[in-house]
Amino acid sequence: MIDDLDLVNADDLINLYGSTSPLEEIRLRSINLNWRGPAITLRVDVSSFPAEPPRDWESAELDTVQCHLKFLAVEDFSLSRWDPPAPPTSLVVKPLRKDRRVQVQLTGTGVDIRFTSHESVHIGHVSAFKIAPDGTDGGPHLFLRNLDRRRYKTIPGTEEKTFYERI
Template sequence: MTPAWGDFLRNPEKLSGLYENPSSIEPLVLHSVYLDRLGPTITLRLSTTGLPDRMPTEWLAAECDRFEFHLQFLDIADLSMTRARFPASISVDVVARELHRIRVDVLGGSTHLGFSSHRSVTIGRLSAWNSRAPEEQPIHHYLSPLDRRLHSAPPDTWKKNYYGRI
Protein backbone atom coordinates (compact mmCIF):
# COMPACT_ATOMS: atom_id res chain seq x y z
CA MET A 1 0.00 0.00 0.00
CA THR A 2 1.30 3.45 -0.91
CA PRO A 3 1.63 5.67 2.17
CA ALA A 4 -0.51 8.78 2.39
CA TRP A 5 0.97 12.23 3.04
CA GLY A 6 -0.46 12.10 6.56
CA ASP A 7 1.84 9.18 7.38
CA PHE A 8 4.82 11.56 7.16
CA LEU A 9 3.53 14.38 9.36
CA ARG A 10 5.97 15.69 11.93
CA ASN A 11 3.07 17.05 14.00
CA PRO A 12 0.11 14.64 13.49
CA GLU A 13 -1.49 15.78 16.75
CA LYS A 14 -2.81 18.85 14.91
CA LEU A 15 -5.10 16.59 12.89
CA SER A 16 -5.74 13.78 15.38
CA GLY A 17 -7.84 16.11 17.53
CA LEU A 18 -10.12 16.76 14.54
CA TYR A 19 -10.17 13.51 12.53
CA GLU A 20 -10.68 9.88 13.52
CA ASN A 21 -8.38 8.80 10.65
CA PRO A 22 -6.22 11.81 9.73
CA SER A 23 -3.69 9.99 7.52
CA SER A 24 -5.62 10.51 4.28
CA ILE A 25 -7.94 13.49 3.86
CA GLU A 26 -9.61 13.81 0.48
CA PRO A 27 -10.70 15.31 -1.89
CA LEU A 28 -8.07 18.06 -2.01
CA VAL A 29 -7.99 21.44 -3.75
CA LEU A 30 -4.65 23.21 -4.27
CA HIS A 31 -4.97 26.98 -3.81
CA SER A 32 -1.33 28.08 -3.93
CA VAL A 33 2.28 26.97 -3.95
CA TYR A 34 4.88 28.96 -2.03
CA LEU A 35 8.56 28.36 -2.79
CA ASP A 36 11.24 29.56 -0.39
CA ARG A 37 14.89 29.35 -1.37
CA LEU A 38 15.92 29.18 2.28
CA GLY A 39 15.74 25.56 3.31
CA PRO A 40 14.70 25.18 0.49
CA THR A 41 11.03 24.63 1.29
CA ILE A 42 7.72 24.41 -0.50
CA THR A 43 4.36 25.15 1.14
CA LEU A 44 1.09 23.92 -0.35
CA ARG A 45 -2.14 25.68 0.64
CA LEU A 46 -4.83 22.99 0.44
CA SER A 47 -8.51 22.68 1.26
CA THR A 48 -11.00 19.85 1.39
CA THR A 49 -14.71 19.22 1.71
CA GLY A 50 -13.75 16.21 3.86
CA LEU A 51 -14.70 17.99 7.05
CA PRO A 52 -13.31 16.98 10.45
CA ASP A 53 -15.18 14.42 12.53
CA ARG A 54 -14.86 16.69 15.57
CA MET A 55 -15.49 20.26 14.38
CA PRO A 56 -14.98 23.14 16.81
CA THR A 57 -18.24 24.82 17.81
CA GLU A 58 -17.16 28.09 16.15
CA TRP A 59 -16.85 26.26 12.83
CA LEU A 60 -20.27 24.67 13.24
CA ALA A 61 -21.87 28.01 14.13
CA ALA A 62 -20.33 29.63 11.02
CA GLU A 63 -21.63 26.74 8.87
CA CYS A 64 -18.13 26.03 7.55
CA ASP A 65 -18.04 23.57 4.68
CA ARG A 66 -14.33 23.74 3.79
CA PHE A 67 -11.31 22.76 5.86
CA GLU A 68 -8.02 24.39 4.88
CA PHE A 69 -4.41 23.75 5.89
CA HIS A 70 -0.83 24.15 4.76
CA LEU A 71 1.64 21.33 4.15
CA GLN A 72 5.29 22.34 4.27
CA PHE A 73 8.04 20.19 2.81
CA LEU A 74 11.72 20.73 3.67
CA ASP A 75 14.94 20.23 1.74
CA ILE A 76 13.31 20.30 -1.70
CA ALA A 77 15.11 18.85 -4.72
CA ASP A 78 14.20 17.79 -8.26
CA LEU A 79 11.35 20.29 -8.51
CA SER A 80 9.18 20.41 -11.61
CA MET A 81 5.90 22.22 -12.14
CA THR A 82 3.78 22.37 -15.27
CA ARG A 83 0.56 24.16 -16.12
CA ALA A 84 -0.39 25.12 -12.60
CA ARG A 85 -3.89 26.61 -12.49
CA PHE A 86 -5.34 27.55 -9.11
CA PRO A 87 -7.55 26.43 -7.56
CA ALA A 88 -7.08 22.88 -8.82
CA SER A 89 -8.60 19.59 -7.67
CA ILE A 90 -5.59 17.41 -7.00
CA SER A 91 -4.28 14.25 -5.41
CA VAL A 92 -1.02 14.06 -3.47
CA ASP A 93 0.97 10.88 -4.08
CA VAL A 94 3.90 10.11 -1.80
CA VAL A 95 6.55 7.42 -2.22
CA ALA A 96 9.15 6.72 0.47
CA ARG A 97 12.77 6.81 -0.70
CA GLU A 98 16.13 6.05 0.85
CA LEU A 99 17.99 8.39 3.21
CA HIS A 100 14.84 9.75 4.90
CA ARG A 101 13.49 11.20 1.64
CA ILE A 102 10.11 11.07 -0.08
CA ARG A 103 8.97 11.68 -3.64
CA VAL A 104 5.85 13.86 -3.84
CA ASP A 105 3.64 14.19 -6.92
CA VAL A 106 0.73 16.63 -6.93
CA LEU A 107 -1.54 15.78 -9.85
CA GLY A 108 -4.83 17.19 -11.07
CA GLY A 109 -6.14 18.10 -14.51
CA SER A 110 -3.33 19.90 -16.31
CA THR A 111 -1.53 20.71 -13.03
CA HIS A 112 1.55 18.69 -12.13
CA LEU A 113 3.98 19.46 -9.35
CA GLY A 114 6.71 17.00 -8.51
CA PHE A 115 9.61 17.13 -6.08
CA SER A 116 11.58 15.18 -3.53
CA SER A 117 11.94 16.29 0.06
CA HIS A 118 12.88 15.23 3.55
CA ARG A 119 10.28 12.80 4.86
CA SER A 120 9.28 15.10 7.73
CA VAL A 121 6.20 17.08 6.60
CA THR A 122 4.71 19.89 8.71
CA ILE A 123 1.02 20.78 8.80
CA GLY A 124 -0.19 24.18 9.94
CA ARG A 125 -2.54 27.15 9.41
CA LEU A 126 -5.61 24.99 10.06
CA SER A 127 -8.83 26.86 9.36
CA ALA A 128 -12.37 26.39 8.13
CA TRP A 129 -14.61 28.61 6.03
CA ASN A 130 -18.03 28.75 4.44
CA SER A 131 -17.80 28.60 0.64
CA ARG A 132 -21.42 29.76 0.37
CA ALA A 133 -20.79 32.99 2.32
CA PRO A 134 -21.84 36.15 0.46
CA GLU A 135 -18.44 37.82 0.95
CA GLU A 136 -16.04 37.89 -1.98
CA GLN A 137 -13.29 36.66 0.38
CA PRO A 138 -14.84 34.25 2.92
CA ILE A 139 -13.88 34.64 6.56
CA HIS A 140 -11.52 31.93 7.75
CA HIS A 141 -11.94 30.59 11.27
CA TYR A 142 -8.45 29.57 12.37
CA LEU A 143 -7.77 26.88 14.96
CA SER A 144 -4.65 28.61 16.33
CA PRO A 145 -5.37 31.53 18.69
CA LEU A 146 -2.49 33.52 17.15
CA ASP A 147 -3.74 32.95 13.59
CA ARG A 148 -7.26 33.95 14.73
CA ARG A 149 -5.88 37.25 16.03
CA LEU A 150 -3.74 38.02 12.99
CA HIS A 151 -5.80 36.79 10.02
CA SER A 152 -9.38 36.68 8.82
CA ALA A 153 -8.36 35.17 5.47
CA PRO A 154 -5.15 34.04 3.80
CA PRO A 155 -3.10 37.03 2.62
CA ASP A 156 -1.46 37.38 -0.78
CA THR A 157 0.88 34.50 -1.60
CA TRP A 158 4.03 36.66 -1.40
CA LYS A 159 3.56 37.26 2.36
CA LYS A 160 6.51 35.30 3.72
CA ASN A 161 5.55 35.58 7.38
CA TYR A 162 2.29 33.71 6.59
CA TYR A 163 3.34 31.14 3.99
CA GLY A 164 6.99 30.68 4.94
CA ARG A 165 6.43 30.02 8.64
CA ILE A 166 4.04 27.38 9.86
Protein backbone atom coordinates in the same frame (compact mmCIF):
# COMPACT_ATOMS: atom_id res chain seq x y z
CA MET B 1 0.50 6.98 0.61
CA ILE B 2 0.39 9.76 3.14
CA ASP B 3 1.55 7.18 5.70
CA ASP B 4 5.03 7.38 4.15
CA LEU B 5 5.42 10.92 5.52
CA ASP B 6 6.64 11.85 8.98
CA LEU B 7 3.96 14.44 9.79
CA VAL B 8 5.04 17.13 12.24
CA ASN B 9 2.33 19.09 14.12
CA ALA B 10 -0.39 16.72 12.90
CA ASP B 11 -2.26 16.91 16.23
CA ASP B 12 -4.75 19.48 14.94
CA LEU B 13 -5.87 17.24 12.07
CA ILE B 14 -5.86 14.13 14.25
CA ASN B 15 -8.04 15.91 16.84
CA LEU B 16 -10.47 17.00 14.09
CA TYR B 17 -10.60 13.75 12.11
CA GLY B 18 -9.09 10.99 14.24
CA SER B 19 -6.36 10.53 11.59
CA THR B 20 -4.57 12.35 8.80
CA SER B 21 -6.43 10.49 6.02
CA PRO B 22 -8.19 13.65 4.72
CA LEU B 23 -4.79 14.62 3.28
CA GLU B 24 -4.91 11.80 0.75
CA GLU B 25 -7.13 13.89 -1.51
CA ILE B 26 -6.63 17.65 -1.51
CA ARG B 27 -7.46 20.78 -3.46
CA LEU B 28 -4.30 22.79 -4.06
CA ARG B 29 -4.78 26.52 -3.37
CA SER B 30 -1.28 27.96 -3.50
CA ILE B 31 2.38 27.06 -3.82
CA ASN B 32 5.10 28.99 -1.98
CA LEU B 33 8.69 28.31 -3.00
CA ASN B 34 11.27 29.29 -0.39
CA TRP B 35 14.88 29.32 -1.57
CA ARG B 36 16.26 29.33 1.99
CA GLY B 37 15.13 25.76 2.68
CA PRO B 38 14.88 24.91 -0.05
CA ALA B 39 11.26 24.37 0.95
CA ILE B 40 7.80 24.29 -0.58
CA THR B 41 4.65 25.20 1.30
CA LEU B 42 1.38 24.02 -0.20
CA ARG B 43 -1.87 25.63 0.98
CA VAL B 44 -4.51 22.94 0.53
CA ASP B 45 -8.14 22.16 1.26
CA VAL B 46 -8.58 18.72 2.78
CA SER B 47 -11.05 16.23 1.36
CA SER B 48 -13.82 16.42 3.95
CA PHE B 49 -15.21 18.47 6.81
CA PRO B 50 -14.90 16.89 10.28
CA ALA B 51 -17.95 15.07 11.64
CA GLU B 52 -17.58 16.97 14.93
CA PRO B 53 -16.05 20.38 14.15
CA PRO B 54 -15.31 23.02 16.79
CA ARG B 55 -18.51 24.76 17.89
CA ASP B 56 -17.59 28.12 16.39
CA TRP B 57 -16.94 26.46 13.02
CA GLU B 58 -20.32 24.75 13.17
CA SER B 59 -22.23 27.87 14.22
CA ALA B 60 -20.58 29.88 11.42
CA GLU B 61 -21.78 27.23 8.92
CA LEU B 62 -18.30 26.61 7.53
CA ASP B 63 -17.81 23.66 5.20
CA THR B 64 -14.14 23.35 4.21
CA VAL B 65 -10.91 22.80 6.17
CA GLN B 66 -7.64 24.20 4.90
CA CYS B 67 -4.03 23.84 6.07
CA HIS B 68 -0.43 24.29 5.02
CA LEU B 69 1.96 21.45 4.24
CA LYS B 70 5.61 22.46 4.36
CA PHE B 71 8.07 20.14 2.61
CA LEU B 72 11.78 20.54 3.44
CA ALA B 73 15.01 19.84 1.54
CA VAL B 74 13.16 19.95 -1.78
CA GLU B 75 14.90 18.87 -4.97
CA ASP B 76 13.88 18.02 -8.54
CA PHE B 77 10.91 20.40 -8.49
CA SER B 78 8.73 20.29 -11.61
CA LEU B 79 5.60 22.37 -12.20
CA SER B 80 4.23 21.52 -15.63
CA ARG B 81 0.59 22.48 -15.12
CA TRP B 82 -1.13 24.92 -12.75
CA ASP B 83 -4.61 26.15 -13.57
CA PRO B 84 -6.20 27.30 -10.30
CA PRO B 85 -8.60 26.69 -8.79
CA ALA B 86 -7.84 23.07 -9.55
CA PRO B 87 -10.36 20.38 -8.59
CA PRO B 88 -9.41 17.94 -5.81
CA THR B 89 -6.48 15.71 -6.64
CA SER B 90 -4.58 12.91 -4.96
CA LEU B 91 -1.43 13.56 -2.97
CA VAL B 92 0.80 10.64 -3.90
CA VAL B 93 3.91 10.01 -1.81
CA LYS B 94 6.43 7.27 -2.57
CA PRO B 95 9.38 6.53 -0.30
CA LEU B 96 12.83 6.58 -1.85
CA ARG B 97 15.55 4.23 -0.71
CA LYS B 98 17.99 6.78 0.64
CA ASP B 99 18.27 9.46 3.30
CA ARG B 100 14.62 9.41 4.46
CA ARG B 101 13.46 11.04 1.24
CA VAL B 102 10.15 10.78 -0.60
CA GLN B 103 8.84 11.51 -4.07
CA VAL B 104 5.73 13.73 -4.03
CA GLN B 105 3.23 14.00 -6.89
CA LEU B 106 0.09 16.06 -7.30
CA THR B 107 -1.39 15.30 -10.70
CA GLY B 108 -4.86 15.77 -12.07
CA THR B 109 -7.05 18.19 -13.95
CA GLY B 110 -5.36 21.58 -13.76
CA VAL B 111 -2.30 20.52 -11.78
CA ASP B 112 0.91 18.57 -12.31
CA ILE B 113 3.58 19.08 -9.65
CA ARG B 114 6.39 16.69 -8.77
CA PHE B 115 9.35 16.93 -6.43
CA THR B 116 11.42 15.04 -3.91
CA SER B 117 11.79 16.11 -0.29
CA HIS B 118 12.66 14.93 3.17
CA GLU B 119 9.95 12.68 4.62
CA SER B 120 9.23 15.17 7.45
CA VAL B 121 6.34 17.46 6.52
CA HIS B 122 5.12 20.25 8.79
CA ILE B 123 1.38 20.91 9.07
CA GLY B 124 0.09 24.29 10.17
CA HIS B 125 -2.33 27.20 9.81
CA VAL B 126 -5.39 24.93 10.06
CA SER B 127 -8.55 26.92 9.35
CA ALA B 128 -12.12 26.52 8.14
CA PHE B 129 -14.14 28.62 5.70
CA LYS B 130 -17.29 28.50 3.60
CA ILE B 131 -16.34 27.73 0.03
CA ALA B 132 -17.71 30.23 -2.50
CA PRO B 133 -20.02 29.07 -5.30
CA ASP B 134 -17.16 29.55 -7.77
CA GLY B 135 -14.85 27.37 -5.63
CA THR B 136 -12.68 30.18 -4.26
CA ASP B 137 -11.58 30.62 -0.65
CA GLY B 138 -11.35 34.41 -0.35
CA GLY B 139 -13.90 34.87 2.42
CA PRO B 140 -13.45 34.81 6.20
CA HIS B 141 -11.45 31.99 7.77
CA LEU B 142 -11.66 30.79 11.37
CA PHE B 143 -8.25 29.50 12.37
CA LEU B 144 -7.82 26.70 14.86
CA ARG B 145 -4.76 28.07 16.66
CA ASN B 146 -5.13 31.17 18.85
CA LEU B 147 -2.14 33.02 17.39
CA ASP B 148 -3.39 32.56 13.82
CA ARG B 149 -6.90 33.52 14.95
CA ARG B 150 -5.65 36.80 16.42
CA ARG B 151 -3.50 37.67 13.41
CA TYR B 152 -5.68 36.65 10.47
CA LYS B 153 -9.36 36.89 9.57
CA THR B 154 -8.81 35.90 5.94
CA ILE B 155 -5.95 34.36 3.99
CA PRO B 156 -3.26 37.05 3.70
CA GLY B 157 -1.56 37.97 0.45
CA THR B 158 1.51 36.09 -0.67
CA GLU B 159 3.78 38.90 0.53
CA GLU B 160 2.98 37.92 4.16
CA LYS B 161 6.10 35.79 4.65
CA THR B 162 5.35 34.85 8.26
CA PHE B 163 2.16 33.16 7.10
CA TYR B 164 3.63 31.23 4.18
CA GLU B 165 7.17 30.53 5.38
CA ARG B 166 6.65 29.76 9.08
CA ILE B 167 4.53 26.95 10.41
